[in-house]
Amino acid sequence: xxxxxxxxxxxxxxxxxMKNSAGLDFSKFESGSIAFDYERMMKEAGFTIxxxxxxxxxxxxxxxxxxELRNLTALARKxxxxxxxxxxxxxxxxxxxxxxxxxxRASTAVYQAKKLGYxxxxxxxxxxxxxxxxxQAAMHGLKCxxxxxxxxxxxxGQPEIIEKAxxxxxxxxxxxxxxxGPELFYTFLTILEETGxxxxxxxxxxxxxxxxxxxxxxxxxxxxxxxKDPEVVIATNAGGxxxxxxxxxxxKAGAQSKVFAASVDLSGLHMASDTQFxxxxxxxxxxxxxxxxxTWPDRSxxxxxxxxxxxxxxxxxxxxxxxxxxxxxxLASLEGLEKGPAGNTALTAAFALAQELDxxxxxxxxxxxxxxxGKHIQPQLSFARENGxxxxxxxxxxxxxxxxxxxxxxxxxxxxxxxxxxxxxxxLIKNALANYNVRPTxxxxxxxxxxxxxxxxxxxxxxxxx
Amino acid sequence: MVKKGEWVLIxxxxxxxxxxxxxVPDDTKKVPLxxxxxxxxxxxxxxxxxxxxxxxxxxxxxxxxxxxxxxxKHDFGKFVPELITISDQVKEIVFGGADNE
Ligand SMILES: Cc1ncc(COP(=O)(O)O)c(C=O)c1O
Numbered sequence: 321x322x323x324x325x326x327x328x329x330x331x332x333x334x335x336x337x338m339k340n341s342a343g344l345d346f347s348k349f350e351s352g353s354i355a356f357d358y359e360r361m362m363k364e365a366g367f368t369i370x371x372x373x374x375x376x377x378x379x380x381x382x383x384x385x386x387x388e389l390r391n392l393t394a395l396a397r398k399x400x401x402x403x404x405x406x407x408x409x410x411x412x413x414x415x416x417x418x419x420x421x422x423x424x425r426a427s428t429a430v431y432q433a434k435k436l437g438y439x440x441x442x443x444x445x446x447x448x449x450x451x452x453x454x455x456q457a458a459m460h461g462l463k464c465x466x467x468x469x470x471x472x473x474x475x476x477g478q479p480e481i482i483e484k485a486x487x488x489x490x491x492x493x494x495x496x497x498x499x500x501g502p503e504l505f506y507t508f509l510t511i512l513e514e515t516g517x518x519x520x521x522x523x524x525x526x527x528x529x530x531x532x533x534x535x536x537x538x539x540x541x542x543x544x545x546x547x548k549d550p551e552v553v554i555a556t557n558a559g560g561x562x563x564x565x566x567x568x569x570x571x572k573a574g575a576q577s578k579v580f581a582a583s584v585d586l587s588g589l590h591m592a593s594d595t596q597f598x599x600x601x602x603x604x605x606x607x608x609x610x611x612x613x614x615t616w617p618d619r620s621x622x623x624x625x626x627x628x629x630x631x632x633x634x635x636x637x638x639x640x641x642x643x644x645x646x647x648x649x650x651l652a653s654l655e656g657l658e659k660g661p662a663g664n665t666a667l668t669a670a671f672a673l674a675q676e677l678d679x680x681x682x683x684x685x686x687x688x689x690x691x692x693x694g695k696h697i698q699p700q701l702s703f704a705r706e707n708g709x710x711x712x713x714x715x716x717x718x719x720x721x722x723x724x725x726x727x728x729x730x731x732x733x734x735x736x737x738x739x740x741x742x743x744x745x746x747x748l749i750k751n752a753l754a755n756y757n758v759r760p761t762x763x764x765x766x767x768x769x770x771x772x773x774x775x776x777x778x779x780x781x782x783x784x785x786x
Numbered sequence: 787m788v789k790k791g792e793w794v795l796i797x798x799x800x801x802x803x804x805x806x807x808x809x810v811p812d813d814t815k816k817v818p819l820x821x822x823x824x825x826x827x828x829x830x831x832x833x834x835x836x837x838x839x840x841x842x843x844x845x846x847x848x849x850x851x852x853x854x855x856x857x858x859k860h861d862f863g864k865f866v867p868e869l870i871t872i873s874d875q876v877k878e879i880v881f882g883g884a885d886n887e
Contacts, residue, residue: 326805327801327805327807391880394880395876395879395880398879398880440843463842463843464843465843470822471820471822473817473818473820479860479861479863482858482860483858483860485858486858486860489824492842493842494823494824494841494842494843494845495823495824496821496822496823497821497822497823498800498819498820498821498822499817499818499819499820499821500814501806501807501810501814501819502807502809502810503800503801503806503807503810503819506800506801506807507800507819507821511845514845515843515845590811592809592810592811592814593811593813593814594811594813594814594816594817595813596813646872649869649872649873649876650872650873650876652873653872653873653876653877654876654877654880693860693861693862694860694861696862697866697869698862698863698865698866698869699860699861699862699863700863701863701866701868701869702862702863702864702865702866703863705864705866706864711866711868713868713871727868727872730875731875731876731879
């Protein structure tokens with residue numbers, strides 16, 4: 321008997337397909353209501369820091385260098401108020417196998433797939449994670465399929481995504497490319513069902529545990545070098561796993577560093593729109609993912625996401641596309657470091673933030689990503705121009721995503737804007753209630769307080785306001 | 787004529803406009819969900835024919851034959867003069883001044 325492959329029928333088989341491909345029964349962490357036992361899930365399904373360090377050190381991942389950006393700090397001090405201008409550092413995650421911090425996430429996910437006896441792994445991503453999974457799968461001798469959203473209906477693809485496809489193929493993966501639309505998930509499910517491979521999701525406890533070493537290393541490296549933890553760690557935020565894993569690792573090291581999120585402001589652009597797909601110049605680290613995933617983490621491709629960034633974010637800073645391009649060029653010209661732009665989102669926020677902090681304080685931008693053809697400010701700006709985006713110098717606050725890219729006419733115009741975290745916390749609560757459609761139990765209220773890094777009073781008040 | 791066993795790119799529609807998911811924005815609903823994948827051609831064929839390929843993970847995929855030995859054409863794009871302006875500006879602010887001339 322052949323299976324019904326219609327959209328509706330495949331989506332209806334989703335729970336079964338997900339269960340078979342996850343190697344993890346999420347139901348045992350459920351309460352039957354809004355709450356679930358996040359920490360137990362991380363403990364039982366994740367790995368200890370020591371286990372991850374071992375896995376990663378055997379697979380070309382981790383122990384990346386910290387680089388102090390003295391000249392960029394000097395630039396910030398030229399324009400900062402007297403006495404201000406914190407020291408800016410980056411953790412050079414581009415030196416991981418596959419060229420980004422995503423190698424950490426893939427190392428544990430693919431290790432788990434191998435351990436559970438799967439013959440291959442499948443992942444749905446247009447980003448660095450595809451290359452990371454392909455790289456780790458190559459090391460473990462597993463088959464790998466990467467499903468990518470790549471082209472608009474004219475068959476035009478973002479140069480950055482096309483470069484990612486190339487890299488995945490170079491690392492031995494099969495790449496399935498799709499046009500724009502959330503039904504990518506449908507194709508992803510059909511491939512999981514057909515192959516019986518492991519779902520190397522970005523959002524399992526294995527994947528997120530893999531990022532914990534990043535935060536842990538920052539604490540250890542700073543203690544060794546400076547005898548103290550950095551005051552602030554900034555993470556470029558999209559689906560929230562980068563920030564969540566890093567924050568958890570910092571906590572495991574007992575670090576008191578504040579954790580801030582940074583995203584490129586793409587407000588006004590619809591992520592599933594065919595005509596707007598190639599109007600943006602960032603494919604990750606932007607608010608189009610950052611806002612929906614922070615305020616509703618369980619929209620991901622697993623029943624319960626291990627990436628729950630609102631638990632950890634103390635400030636959420638947004639910057640404009642033109643500002644990130646400017647800082648990426650400045651990084652090359654002042655520091656001699658050429659890195660991919662998406663990873664420099666947090667660096668842009670750090671440049672603005674440094675001007676608020678004292679000179680003896682330290683800010684760590686916790687990652688960089690590789691760069692190359694397609695995935696570089698030059699082709700990305702050139703592509704934007706070809707797609708009718710106006711590029712000019714001016715004040716970045718006038719930038720309208722999808723219409724123009726405004727390069728700051730002076731670095732003093734680079735600003736980090738605080739997103740309204742109180743509003744985001746309330747929206748998470750609203751989304752939780754709407755998705756479960758239940759009267760929240762006491763346990764739910766406590767869970768929501770943890771989810772939003774707030775307290776019972778805040779949660780009750782937010783619910784009363786709905 | 788493309789020979790059986792050659793490495794090719796194929797294309798097919800996964801969902802027609804009428805089959806697209808309800809939550810999809812209107813502009814996206816007007817167009818099909820399309821798929822591109824590469825593999826070893828399973829029978830002699832011509833460009834534009836409906837063919838079968840065997841992918842790198844040994845899956846069978848069907849679609850229209852588009853290209854033989856497909857290759858990547860992405861590059862560093864056209865020159866963007868604004869980038870040099872930025873480079874000059876930041877160097878001038880940090881290292882500039884009469885001392886450096
Ligand atoms: C280089 C880089 N930085 C940051 C991010 C954001 O990570 P996350 O989706 O876990 O928030 C990504 C992921 O897309 C990335 O590739």
